[in-house]
Amino acid sequence: MLRFIVRRLLGAIPTLFIIIVMAFFLMRAAPGGPFDQERNLPPEIERNILAAYDLDKPLYRQFFDINTSVCSAQYSGADAAALAAQKLTLRDGKYFDENDRQIRCLGGYFGKLLGGDLGPSYKIKDFTVAELIADGAPVSAALGISAILLAMTVGLTLGTFAALRQNGVGDYSTMTLAMVGVTIPNFVMAPILTLIFGNYLGWLPVGGWNDGAFRNMLLPVISLSLLQIAVISRLTRGGMIEVLRSNYVRTARAKGLPERLVITRHAMRAALLPLVSYLGPATAGIVTGSLVIEQIFGLPGIGKYFINGALQRDYTLVMGVVILYASLVLLLNLVADVLYGLLDPKVRYD
């Protein structure tokens, strides 16, 4: 089991690396740069700005750069001659060149990333990407986690309910509702819900975060989870129907177990399996959905950084969000696999 987890974690590294490389070079391939709007700059100042953000180097060195003299100085004692040849000076344990730019052993975007540094935001002045993400993360996390929890609870209940009344009125109406949930995209549902409950009825605020007040959370969370509710109830229903026909459920019933226990103790467990493997795609769906939901309701989450960052060529900010969300999706896929193994004794890891 541990070996499996370790192997899968190692397997996720190349995937993450591919994502980083693709996102990095695609972003830089975009016409225009982060400092294009600031016209009328004297060329020397523009040069300084580009230099300050490493944008004056060739692309591959912007991505990854090794300075062997600094590396050897850092890890095996200073080689004064090599450092002097590059005019490097040491201050507070950091190396600076003659233009007072910090030179690292592992430089470039990827080098800094390996050291845990996501870099400064290019457009939002005086903020690092890490600070911005830390700022928006609680909002996005609260939104996403509430949506997943709501989707799980409602989806499971509806799915089980429908399965127990297979081909009955309850089943058909639930599945019609699920069809509606799957079909109507959240960027249509959210404005319509806002229109009804916010504008016409005036029960709920139409937007804003308000420090995560329940009333403000309600509409975004519901719009975000509708699609997941629909999918989860469909999956649960399918799994439940199959399980209810199985031999061990018949046995459980035959030995006189009350129906409630048959469902909760025996059937539910097996019916949950398809749900577990849906955890990964569900996360991806919630992440994608939060991009629009945060925009519609004007929530201060991470989503807006990605869209605005991409439009304004804020390279580091976009990269930061991509890396965060990609790792999240990869991680939850792994969690799903592990959970699946714990729940289903038929799965072997070797």
Next chain:
Amino acid sequence: MASVAAPVQQEVQGRSLWDDARRRLFANKAAVASMIVLALITGLSIVMPMMWQHSFDDTYNSERVSCPPPNSLGMVWLFGDQNEVCPNAVGKGHIFGTDANGRDLFIRVMMGGRVSLAIGFVATLVALMIGVLYGATAGFLGGRIDNLMMRFVDILYALPFIFFVIILMVVFGRNFILMFVAIGAVEWLTMARIVRGQTLSIRRKEFIEAAEAAGVSNWNIIRRHILPNVLGPVIVYVTLTVPAVILVESFLSFLGLGVQEPFTSWGVLIADGKDQMESYPWMLIFPALFMTVTLFCFNFIGDGLRDALDPKDR
């Protein structure tokens, strides 16, 4: 319908897979109704821009304000009275009202439908071609190459693709062709998996072995036995891919990364409508309605086709 004159000897008519499927599909009322509605929406989207009295990019009231649909729709309570808001727009046939720039909304919804449906179909075609080619190759070659090819698909699957589509749209500008390719390139993965799995399993079936033993040529085996069996799931998946693509397109348009003004798509219209919905709810309601109905139709047709083509049901 070969012979109208009744033949003397009634030959026993063989029922092919497709005859059966057609019969079952047409017995499915939801699917048939969806096909009619979808044909109607598609037809209107194609025809209306050519013959409607207004053009999609002309402004029709000098004040450039949004006028509600005429009272004849009976929704004064929801949309307000056109006579009061826009006295000079009355009688000009803006049956869905006008948008915030005073353009006829009906024709814009139709134009949006054209664009959304076109992207839906073309991107699906791209996905279909890549997916079938890739999946069939992997399935036919089998073994190590198959393993490698599918491993690659697995890796791509783990990527949060929407980010790359967004970055692509930003990189290359809002380019129509690119939109097809980008979305198609995202959607081919599932297609490849389906085709590969199907090819692989069918190649090992006894009836292929029997055909081989009977001396049927390779090409005929592919044409008569493998292709029809692969086709079923592929058709089902295609019908479900078109709405998925329309969704991705409108998602992008909604974020302001899709089709550019004055051209429009349902996603763009919904995004505009969302911004104006407090004062001009019709700007949201009509495009949302058309897109939702279309998506519903595709889903029902897909479900109907799945039921019709799934041999497990027999």
